[in-house]
Amino acid sequence: MHEDPGKQANPRVAVIIPAKDEAERIGMTVRAVKALPFVDLELIVVVDDGSSDDTQDIARQAGAVTVRHTVNRGKASSMETGAKVVAMRAVKGETPPLLLFLDADLGESAAEAAPLIEPVIKGEADFTIAVLPRPVGAGGHGFVLGLSRWAIRRTTGWNPQAPLSGQRCLTTAAFQAALPLATGWGVETDMTISLLSAGFAVKEVPVDFKHRVSRHDLASQMHRLHQFIDVVKAVFRLRARRVHIKKHKFLKVALKQKPGEVYRVPLDKDSEI
Structure with missing residues (x-):
């Protein structure tokens, strides 16, 4: 069981940005996050995941701490690497910073991330997820989104608007x-189910982020196929680990939920996860 989130004392925010071949946008993204409230400028970390361009150099020139994977290891590995770098650089004895994960292609719109930070600092939730405006011309038919939403609802009772959003702010404890994070594009689905099943509280927050739009071309279709496969793998991984909440535990809370409100299932020590 996880206790109710509490207001953060002396809050600090570390920003972790996984990046691969983002030389065009990474500099703007790093500069934008410097303006966010509570961000520790010494803890803006860009993890270059095997880029073939100048992503690392540009990120460093923009003021980020950088670390590089020599080969592409995927988003989950980049998130874990970034969190380890933050832990190594954090001041011993101080409250661990909040972890704000952002995509590298947000550019100047990364400066809009403040609404993600506020609920966690205030103690309303243990983690927040950004709900982005749907970009004009976006491709896809919602199969991956629907699968992720179904898996989360079935195992925890929560009906998220943006289950695949990678823009998240978490306490270090969360x-x-x-x-360990799920590999590939299943990381967000796996993380959400794992945390809700452990009693952590979540809140979705509308944020005016803008990023690269997925189109209808073959490359975009293949990307969505890989996303679908990875989410399926994450779901089976969770089932193998028996990570879920018994339906009678979440039913009452699930029936009362409203979009944009904090969702948390109060668990007792006898709850099965």
Whole structure:
């Protein structure tokens, strides 16, 4: 069981940005997050995941701490690497910083991330998820989104608007509880189910982020296929680990939920996860 989230004392925010071949946008993204409230400028970390361009150099020039994977290891590995770098650089004895995960292609719109930070600092939730405006011309038919939403609802009772959103702010305790992260594009679905099943509280927050739009071309279709496969793998991984909440535990809370409100299932020590 996880206790109710509490207001953060002397809050600090570390920003972790996984990036691969993002030389065009990474500099703007790093500069934008410097303006966010409570961000520790010494803890803006860009994890270059095997880029073939100048992503690392540009991120460093923009003021980020950078670390590089020599080969592409995927988003989950980049998130874990970033969190380890933050832990190594954090001041011993101080309250661990909040972890804000952002995509590298947000550019100047990364400066809009403040609404993600506020509920966690205030103690309303243990982690927040950004709900982005749907971009004009976006491709896809919602199969991956629907699968992720179904899996989360079935196992925890929560009906999210943006289950695949990678723009998230978490307490360090919440991130540690989600480890090890699922590989590939299933990381967000796996993380959400794992944390809700452990009693952590979540809140979705509308944020005016703008990023690269997925189109209808072959490359985009293949990307969505890989996303679908990875979410399926994450679901089976969770089932194998028996990570879920018994339906009678979440039914009352699930029936009362409203979009944009904090969702948390109060668990007791006898709850099965």
